[in-house]
Amino acid sequence: MSVTSLSRRQLLRAAGLAGGFAALGPVLAACGGEGGGEALAADAAAEPKGVTLRLMVNQPHVTAFTKILADRWATETGGKIEVTAVPYDQLTSKQILDVQGGAGEFDVFDYFYFGLGALVDAGALVDLTDWIGGQSDLDTADFLPSIYDPYTLYEGRRYGLPYDGDLHILFYNREIFDRHGLQPPATWDEYDAAAKKITQEGGGKYYGAIVQGQQVPMILGCSFINRLAGYGGTLVDAGGAPTLTSDAALAAAEHLIAVSPHALPTPLQIGFDQANTAFLSGQGAMIDTWTDMSLRADDPSVSKISGKWGVVSLPVGGSNTTPRTALDAGFGLGVSSASRHKAEAAAFVKWATAAKQNLSQASTAGAGIDPNRKSVLHSGEYAKATPTASSVIRQNLDGSPLVWPKAPSAPKILQDLVDQLALAVQGQQDAKTALRRAQESWERELSR
Amino acid sequence: MTAVDVAAPQATRPVPRGPDRQGPRRRRAGRVPFWLAVPSLGGLAVLLAYPTIYLVGLAFTRSSLARPLQQWSGFDNFVEANRSLAFNGSLVRSVVFALAGSLLQVALGTGLAVLLRARGPRLGAAGTLLLLPLVTPPVMVGVAWKLMLAPVGGSFAGVWSALGVPGFNPLGSGPGAFTTLLLIDAWQWTPFVTLLVFAALLGVDGELLEAAQLDGAGAWRSFRSVVWPAILPTVLAVALIKVVIGFKVFDLVVVVTEGGPGVSTILSSYEIYRTGLRGQYDMGTAAAETLVFAVVVGVITAALTAARHRVVRDR
Numbered sequence: 001m002s003v004t005s006l007s008r009r010q011l012l013r014a015a016g017l018a019g020g021f022a023a024l025g026p027v028l029a030a031c032g033g034e035g036g037g038e039a040l041a042a043d044a045a046a047e048p049k050g051v052t053l054r055l056m057v058n059q060p061h062v063t064a065f066t067k068i069l070a071d072r073w074a075t076e077t078g079g080k081i082e083v084t085a086v087p088y089d090q091l092t093s094k095q096i097l098d099v100q101g102g103a104g105e106f107d108v109f110d111y112f113y114f115g116l117g118a119l120v121d122a123g124a125l126v127d128l129t130d131w132i133g134g135q136s137d138l139d140t141a142d143f144l145p146s147i148y149d150p151y152t153l154y155e156g157r158r159y160g161l162p163y164d165g166d167l168h169i170l171f172y173n174r175e176i177f178d179r180h181g182l183q184p185p186a187t188w189d190e191y192d193a194a195a196k197k198i199t200q201e202g203g204g205k206y207y208g209a210i211v212q213g214q215q216v217p218m219i220l221g222c223s224f225i226n227r228l229a230g231y232g233g234t235l236v237d238a239g240g241a242p243t244l245t246s247d248a249a250l251a252a253a254e255h256l257i258a259v260s261p262h263a264l265p266t267p268l269q270i271g272f273d274q275a276n277t278a279f280l281s282g283q284g285a286m287i288d289t290w291t292d293m294s295l296r297a298d299d300p301s302v303s304k305i306s307g308k309w310g311v312v313s314l315p316v317g318g319s320n321t322t323p324r325t326a327l328d329a330g331f332g333l334g335v336s337s338a339s340r341h342k343a344e345a346a347a348f349v350k351w352a353t354a355a356k357q358n359l360s361q362a363s364t365a366g367a368g369i370d371p372n373r374k375s376v377l378h379s380g381e382y383a384k385a386t387p388t389a390s391s392v393i394r395q396n397l398d399g400s401p402l403v404w405p406k407a408p409s410a411p412k413i414l415q416d417l418v419d420q421l422a423l424a425v426q427g428q429q430d431a432k433t434a435l436r437r438a439q440e441s442w443e444r445e446l447s448r
Numbered sequence: 449m450t451a452v453d454v455a456a457p458q459a460t461r462p463v464p465r466g467p468d469r470q471g472p473r474r475r476r477a478g479r480v481p482f483w484l485a486v487p488s489l490g491g492l493a494v495l496l497a498y499p500t501i502y503l504v505g506l507a508f509t510r511s512s513l514a515r516p517l518q519q520w521s522g523f524d525n526f527v528e529a530n531r532s533l534a535f536n537g538s539l540v541r542s543v544v545f546a547l548a549g550s551l552l553q554v555a556l557g558t559g560l561a562v563l564l565r566a567r568g569p570r571l572g573a574a575g576t577l578l579l580l581p582l583v584t585p586p587v588m589v590g591v592a593w594k595l596m597l598a599p600v601g602g603s604f605a606g607v608w609s610a611l612g613v614p615g616f617n618p619l620g621s622g623p624g625a626f627t628t629l630l631l632i633d634a635w636q637w638t639p640f641v642t643l644l645v646f647a648a649l650l651g652v653d654g655e656l657l658e659a660a661q662l663d664g665a666g667a668w669r670s671f672r673s674v675v676w677p678a679i680l681p682t683v684l685a686v687a688l689i690k691v692v693i694g695f696k697v698f699d700l701v702v703v704v705t706e707g708g709p710g711v712s713t714i715l716s717s718y719e720i721y722r723t724g725l726r727g728q729y730d731m732g733t734a735a736a737e738t739l740v741f742a743v744v745v746g747v748i749t750a751a752l753t754a755a756r757h758r759v760v761r762d763r
Contacts, residue, residue, distance in 0.1 A: 093725045096513050118729060122514030204614030215708050216726075265599040266620030268709040274598070283600050408514075411729060415722070419533050419711070426622065426710035437533075 038337065039127035039157075042134025046347035048079035053341060053348055056095060057110035058331060059085040060272070061164065064367040065110075068360055069352055076351075079344065081108075088272070088329075089216045092118055092411055095336075099124040104338030107345040109160075113151040113330045114217070114404045114414065116159060121408035125159040126335040131346055132158055138350050142373045150403045151332040160334030161353040162372040167325045167401050168226050168288045168314060169392050171297065175308040176206060176285040184310060188230055188255045188317040191286065192262070198285045199262040209259055210284035212275045213267035215422045217414035220268075221404075222328040224421055226288050227252035229402040232320030236405055242442035244417070244435045251318055253424060253431035260425050268422055280305060288314055290328070291396075294389035295365035302365075311389045313396060323395075326402035371397060409445040416441040506735035513729035525736035529723075534711040535737055538719040539744055545630065545715055546694030546748070553634050554687045557641025558679075562671070564642070565649040578639035586636065590703030593632050594619075622712030625705050629713055632700060637693065641686050648682035649675065684756040691752060695745050716741040 057065055062085040070081050084106070086094050092115035098106050100122055111119055119125050132138060140148070143162050151162040170191075172184050180198050185191040195208030202208070212219045225235070233248025243249065260267045264275075264284050279287045280296060280303045287293070300306045313323035333352055335345040351357065359376045361369035363385035370393070371377040377397055383390040405413065417438045424434035507525055510518040529535045564574055571578065581589070596603045599617040608616040618624045652675050660670045698717040701707060707714035707722070714722070720741065724734030 089726060093513060093729060096729065097725075100514060100516075118514065121512075124514070204609065207615075215706060265615045266617045266709065269617065269619055269705075278600060281601075408512075415726070416533070422708060423533075423710045426708075426712070428622075428710055 039129065040131040040335065040342055040346055042130040044131055044134075044343040044346065046343040048073075048077040048344045048347055050078060051341050051344045052080045052082060053107045053345055054082045054084065054105055055108040055110065056084050056086055056091075056098065056106045056336075058091055058112075058368075059087050060368040061085075061110055061331070064361045064364070064369050068364060068367060069357060072357070072360075073348065073351065077347075079348070081348070088112075088218050091115070095119060096122045096124055099336060099338045104336070104340075106336045107339035107341050108348055109334050109336055110163065110331055111160065111334055112218070113147075113327070113332055114406045114410045116151075116154050116332070116406045117408040118411055119334070120154050120157075120159055123337055126337050126339070126342055126346070127157050127159060128161075128335065128346060128349075129158045132161075135350060139355075142355065142375050143353075144372060144374055144377065144397055146397055146399065146401055147327065147330060147372065150327055150406070151330055154406065160332035161349050162330075163333045163353050164329075164331040164368070165370045165372045165377075165397055166290055166328055166330040167370075167396055168222060168328045169291055169311055169325060169389070169396060170286060170288050170314050171279065171293055171309055171311050172287075173206075173279070173282060173285045173305055173308060174310045175305070176202075176282075177310075184312045185286075185315050186312070188227055188251075188315045191315050192255060192259050195259050195262040195286065206283050206285065207262070207264040207278075208285050209263045210270065210275045210278050210287040211256070211259060211263040211267040212270050212272065212287075212289070213260070213422070213425060214271035215268065215418055216271075217411070217418055218329050219271055220418040220421055220425075221414050222326070223267075223288070224252055224256055224417070225326045225328065225402060225404070226314050227255050227317070229324045229326045230314050230320065231317040232322075232324070234402065236442075236446075240446065242413075242439050242446060244439040244442060245432075248318060248320075249435055250431055253421060253435055255317070256421065257425055257431055268425055282308075290368075291370050291386075291389060291393045292362075292365075292368055294386045294393070295363070295367075298388070299365040309388070311392050313392055324399065324402065325396045327404060405446075407446065409448070413438075413442045413445050416445075503735050503738060506731050507739050509732055511730075511732035511735070513724065513731055516731055521732065525730075525732040526740070528730070528733045529737045529740060532719075532723070532733070532737075534707070534714045534719050534722075535716070535740075537711060538714045538716040539741065541626070541714065542695055542716040542741070543744065543748060545626075545633075545697065546691045549630055549633050549637075549694040549697075550687050550690035552630065553638045553641050553690055554683060556634065557638045557686075558645050558683060560638065560642045561645035561649055562675075564646055569650060571643075571646065575643075578642055580639075581636045582639050584636070586699040587703055589632065589636050590700045593628075593635075594704050597628070619705055620709065622709060625709060625713045629697075629700055629704060632704065633694070633697060637690065641690065644686050645679060645683060648679040652678045681756075681760050684759060688749065688752050688756060692745075692749060695748075716744075 055065060062083060065081065065083045070083070073079055073081055092112055095109045095111060096119065098104065109119070109125065111125070132140065144165055147162045147165045152158045152160045170184070176198060177184065177194075180201055182194050182197065185194050191209070198206070198208030212223050214220060228235070228249055231248035231251045233246050233252060234243050237243050264270060264278050275287055275289065276293065276296070278284045279289075279293070282304050294311060297303050297309050298306050314325050316323055333349040335342050335349060339345050353372060355373045355375045358369070358372050359379060359381055361367045362371050362376055362382060371382060376382055377394055386393065404410065420434040420438040423429050424431050505517055508521060509516075510521045510524070512518075564571060597618055599605065599615045599620070608614055618628045656674050657670055660674050665673065696717060697715060698721065701713055701715055701718045705713040707718050716737070720734050720737045723737060724731050
């Protein structure tokens with residue numbers, strides 16, 4: 001039997017060939033991976049019975065899907081849903097990876113609207129434009145105009161339906177305010193002054209403000225953009241150019257820095273969960289946060305401040321005298337382009353965003369869902385569920401909240417912004433420098 | 449005391465001298481049949497070559513998480529990495545974290561091991577206690593410490609109040625957060641050093657120690673002249689391993705500080721994750737950062753390995 005031997009030259013040649021194939025593989029894979037996200041036909045027929053849909057959802061929404069929607073979907077259609085919760089700071093990347101990585105485990109994505117461009121660019125979402133047009137029982141005119149297009153429309157095509165109408169309003173602990181003889185603030189100057197007074201007089205038992213400063217767009221980004229909206233500023237102008245060096249942006253950043261010493265320690269370490277817990281346990285006098293706090297604050301099982309809190313619109317500043325909030329976070333439901341049950345997934349999206357389901361979720365403490373429809377926002381049932389906050393929520397969702405960018409580079413530029421702001425809050429640079437550097441980054445990325 | 453020469457082991461077969469009459473046959477005997485090498489070559493290609501080539505491919509192309517390998521971009525990704533807010537600083541922080549952490553843990557672990565060895569040759573209950581931090585998942589370690597250090601409601605909150613600094617947060621400042629991470633890492637990994645050094649201490653020749661004591665050496669002199677030279681190779685090897693582990697720290701940063709405040713605790717592994725998977729989705733720059741980080745780690749560990757060899761050789 002002859003035995004083929006391996007010389008050094010042959011070994012190198014074999015390694016070279018292996019390397020060549022290794023290099024070629026991903027190139028081919030990448031070529032094949034572009035241009036996904038096909039459209040769903042207007043008349044796509046869905047047969048949900050017996051079909052298990054897999055959902056990737058934002059972690060704070062898990063109760064809404066598992067406790068409210070799952071059983072009802074099973075009863076009404078005979079279908080089943082399996083829910084996978086993902087932390088909010090990993091949601092968009094995991095959705096992209098599920099499709100791009102070839103796993104394709106999910107049928108429905110609960111997506112951040114500012115990640116919409118990135119998801120579409122990755123071909124991760126099915127184009128639902130035609131399908132929506134073909135659904136006679138889908139009342140799109142009932143979706144809140146303030147969120148419908150921002151959450152679902154990208155470059156003229158629609159990739160989902162609005163699910164959670166998120167925005168921020170200002171909650172305050174009425175008991176603490178009364179104790180210190182204060183009125184809820186109408187301007188950011190009043191807010192800073194109240195925070196300082198309460199913290200100084202609180203003796204470390206509680207703090208004047210809870211500033212959410214965790215260094216991710218959904219947290220620190222919200223805190224900055226709330227102030228920016230209050231000062232009448234914008235993130236980009238009508239032409240799409242960044243406006244981060246405006247007077248309003250500077251004032252917003254300076255307020256964020258100024259209040260930090262008087263806030264629950266330490267703002268840059270405070271995320272969504274810590275902030276909520278602190279406010280509900282009475283450790284903070286003010287928090288600008290999502291409207292569903294109103295349900296939790298009145299739930300004695302999780303709140304020590306039930307009946308002792310109030311809520312107002314976000315303060316204003318500078319020459320702006322009209323309260324204005326921002327579409328902080330906010331979610332749509334879309335169909336994964338890797339789904340094997342696209343028609344059923346789309347049917348679920350339509351069903352889950354319908355008024356009946358939205359009302360149930362928006363009225364349940366801990367569900368983390370806010371109104372997405374006019375009929376829900378203005379309903380007596382919703383007002384009854386949130387008696388203290390419903391008028392403020394209505395006023396803001398009916399208004400024209402500040403919309404975040406949603407280009408494919410939006411996750412990156414928003415992260416760049418919060419990185420610069422974090423350095424400013426930490427005292428390593430001033431507000432002006434932080435905004436100038438963020439502006440440079442935005443100009444570079446948005447011009448690509 | 450009689451010195452003993454330790455002879456090198458004798459070769460079992462004499463090496464032929466003079467002209468090599470079997471040269472071609474000997475060379476052929478050194479070759480590997482091709483088919484025998486296929487599995488290992490395949491494994492090499494899959495486990496080493498493929499990821500490395502793919503990484504290099506990403507580093508020199510415009511690549512996002514959604515669309516890798518879009519187009520050749522030369523050194524643009526390296527320029528972007530250099531221009532990024534946190535990457536260059538993260539390299540320095542990673543080196544400091546790995547070296548300082550290793551030094552601290554080797555000092556503490558060796559001291560602890562010597563004390564435990566003085567008690568006797570068995571660890572007993574101390575062994576179980578030492579294993580506890582080691583077998584705890586780093587994420588749980590981070591969560592536990594984060595909860596304990598929470599300025600409001602944390603278990604240290606009472607201590608800070610008693611010390612007159614209510615609401616103090618060691619994670620609230622850059623140096624404080626970095627030092628806290630070093631200490632948490634030391635809490636978890638010092639037992640690892642202790643266990644290995646303790647094992648090395650068990651191998652120290654008791655007769656040599658006895659002889660040293662008979663010659664009048666005290667405890668310190670016996671340690672310095674007998675014990676330390678015996679365990680030095682192990683201590684240096686453990687230090688090197690700890691440096692490598694220190695470079696890999698990621699989970700603690702994610703859980704405890706998320707790189708903050710500001711960029712104070714952004715280590716390179718975390719910065720690469722941020723660039724590639726969190727917010728930016730810039731896989732090209734993340735790959736470039738990975739290559740640069742690998743070079744830094746390679747240089748540092750190569751220097752330490754060389755130093756270790758020199759120390760062991762010169763003993």
